[in-house]
Amino acid sequence: MPEAALTITPDDATLAARVRDGDIRAFEQLVLRYEGQMFRLASRMLDDRAEAQDIVQEVFLTAWRRIGQLQDDAAFAGWLYRMTTNRCLNLLRSRQRPADIDPDATESPRTETRPEHAVQVNSQLEALTVALRELTPEQRACWLLREVHGRGYEEIGEIVGANATAVRGRIARARAQLAEVMKPWR
Known part of the structure; x- marks a missing residue:
């Protein structure tokens, strides 16, 4: 070996x-x-x-x-x-x-090379970035830790200094707000 x-x-x-x-x-x-x-x-x-x-x-x-x-x-x-x-x-x-958002500074997953698809994906990512900015910092932190980094509610609570119930509430409010803003993209 x-x-x-x-x-x-x-x-x-x-x-x-x-x-x-x-x-x-x-x-x-x-x-x-x-x-x-x-x-x-x-x-x-x-x-x-x-x-x-x-x-x-x-x-x-x-x-x-x-x-x-x-x-x-x-x-x-x-x-x-x-x-x-x-x-x-x-x-x-x-x-x-x-801060102003620089759409060129965010990473964008490239799933296809068709220009119209790339424009749509970039528009969706820009809308999501703007929507994330509208969340409170605490909601944004909880949402990112859960949805992007896959952390559990208890761990997020330890990270942000809140109990799991508060974390669940912040994430639920963030999801509701993001869902509303992202409706046109469904």
Whole structure:
């Protein structure tokens, strides 16, 4: 059997424990594992790729500095989601006015190459982005964590500092509002 076949990728708990001991390579593995997810969350919450990059860098820098405060090494991903979400919510609350949306800055799935289909998909994505901006920051965070990142209600509650019932309510209101705005696209 080749050596590469025997390579086992360590889980989050193992890597976090190594990071606590000062292992930079373990931290690099965690960054590679979660950087894309944190960036997608931040960029969708903030509608600003540059701010999202700044937030993600701050989150990972904070994670490196405060790894000793993490009580459960297996909860590393939830810890990152919580830090990213909280930083985004703080930034959204501090903004004076909403940022303009740059449709070219959002990632668009390309399922077909027909121009008319691409125009329709881009229009739908732009409408969804505008609709997401109309949600409260808390609703947007809960909706994105559930619908885009697949997190459970309890975990979202831990991330945003609310109970599961409040999270369900925020998501239900967000879904209703989004469904109303997106009716023309059905």
